[in-house]
Amino acid sequence: MSRFGLFQIDQFKFAVSLRLIKKILQNSKSYDLPRLPRTISAVLVDAGQLIPLLNLRQMIGRETQQEHLTQSYQVLVESEYGTVALPADLTGRIVDEQKGERSTIVEQEVDLGGVGSFIYQNEDYSILDINFLAIEMTQVFWQNQPDTGGARRHQ
């Protein structure tokens, strides 16, 4: 049975497959490192590991200078490229997929991977494609490389 974790940051609601969620941290301290990609706002330290914190507000066009200072939760999610953290103001519930409805229509103006959305109690949650978001972090680098093969998206 497939389940989703439902979260929200500002007015943006998103869903993450439960099997990808490793841990949810509350008010975890974050740190700046120099030369982070624009899509990363800071790093967290969890169990002796550095975890990139995605600048989700920047990706949905609501960036603020205080991005990583104002969110309350950090959702640690496994990707093909290692663990990443997603910021959230509200941590929602864990919901069986059968209790909602999946839609492949992406109403979100921002392209966050195009997986579709999960509608639960009349609320529309964008299903995040974590691998897409993770590789998005490296785009600036890849775009500057003469031969990146299949690493580029939207080819």
Add this chain to the structure above:
Amino acid sequence: MIVDGSKKLIFRLGGTGFLLELGDVVEVVERIAGMLDSSRSDIGRGIVSALQFRQTWIPVVDPALKLNIFSVVKLKDKKAVILRGSEGNWALLVDQVGELSAAENFHSCEIPFLLKVSAMGFYSQVKLLYNEPMIVFEPERYYGSTAVSI
């Protein structure tokens, strides 16, 4: 001078902590106001000024420029860490110089794959000090014949 190679010097730039091998350090100059000559800069090599140190002028490098770190500390209020290099002494501008810390207090920490490409050319190691990430400062990246200007 006896150098304790098992200790590291901690300094800060903006909100970021760095650690430096104590063996590379000649001296820390806490007050640099009045000892700088900004006309002796060579921005292409990362040199922002010259500092009078022990009856001579030595190049001053501001790593914040290369690392793209925003600092609210004014130039006159910065500290200089004097390092020995292949071309003689040079000064590293920092916001704060912290305490010395024993090597065993630092724990190795891998840079995540997704951050390696952006860190490339600037730093290659991060260590944790009481769970805070500290960048291992590699002086050769910032000054000397092997440094690459940006």
